[in-house]
Amino acid sequence: MELKFTKMHGAGNDFIVFNAIEQDLSALTADDWRALGNRQFGIGADQILLVEKPTIAGMDFKYTIYNNDGSLVENCGNGARCFVKYVYDQGLTQHLANTREVAVQIATGTMVLKLNDDGSVTVNMGAPGFVAADLPAVVDGLPTRAQAEDTLYEVQLTHGERRDISLVSMGNPHAVQIVTDVDAAPVLTEGAELEVHPMFPRRVNVGFMQVMNPHHIKVRIFERGAGETLACGTGACAAVVAGIRRGVLTSPVRVSARGGELSIAWAGTGEPVLMSGPAVTVFDGQITI
Known part of the structure; x- marks a missing residue:
């Protein structure tokens, strides 16, 4: 053939x-x-x-x-x-x-x-989704805290450290966390662990986001089934949505990935995410x- x-x-x-x-x-x-x-x-x-x-x-x-x-x-x-x-x-x-x-x-x-x-x-x-069961994600018993409009879920990793993650569906599941330095973040190890964490029965895409200012972020994404990629469109969208819901970003947002830049706009709950690149x-x- x-x-x-x-x-x-x-x-x-x-x-x-x-x-x-x-x-x-x-x-x-x-x-x-x-x-x-x-x-x-x-x-x-x-x-x-x-x-x-x-x-x-x-x-x-x-x-x-x-x-x-x-x-x-x-x-x-x-x-x-x-x-x-x-x-x-x-x-x-x-x-x-x-x-x-x-x-x-x-x-x-x-x-x-x-x-x-x-x-x-x-x-x-x-429009993005935020219902854990729809991702799907099993969150029963997990510690949570509110930040602006978002609910953060505290996940414990095998080495004992805990991470606060936002759950966002862009038609596929995303777990997003904010880090102080995305270039130094343990994307390969923690991304691989979180992808197959028991709370995600169908695995998950793992996003690491560094907030540069309210209109600019840097991201690295560990994609479900592919590992870290130079860019991920749905991952960039999920990161921006999570940041806006947390109150640390304002639309539109420039997203810098290792392979290039995207522009993401989102007007809020119930509205579609617009991605250009x-x-x-x-x-x-x-x-x-």
Whole structure:
């Protein structure tokens, strides 16, 4: 089986994108996604994105995402920006009334993606959620404290230290903590531990946020199923939302990740999160499976 693909990235968060409308990928398995995502023996990527026909009326495309460990993921904001640039560049939006704006179906709902004139992409990520059971997260018996509009959950790590985390759903689960120096934060060790903490039965994305000022943060994200990535769109959104709810940030917020910068705006509870940032095509290729 020979498949055409495009390698892309959004602020360093990199993807393999497949046109699954014109190519049949139904025979591929989790082992195949792992092999494709392997940086030593495959193409290499944080996630693999599929452009598919929608199954919900009114949607232009279906957007399916695999982590590089072969697992399905509910949402990926950086990937969404690459998604809309891909379908536009490939001519897949020519039948639409507005070729630069598409509505996509994801595992947990829908999103609207817009390609801007300057080449950046704005994604309506939908309204965030804060109900622990919906992430899901098991919080019974955990110490909590209120900070402004947020509820912080105190989680004990294996070495005995405790961390206050905010819980945010961006269609996928996030646990966000504030640190004094994000570059020195134990992202690889604590991120890996919190990802599989018993309170998260389906694992979690772990965010580490340093507040530079009310309109600027630095972040590092340990992504569920992928490890630390150079950027994470939903992680950036979750961090900004958590910071606004804690009363330490004011919208809009510039988010500096290791791979680049994003702009996040959020008007408050019940309102959608708007994320803008780059989407870059690296190369097109073909691979035999």
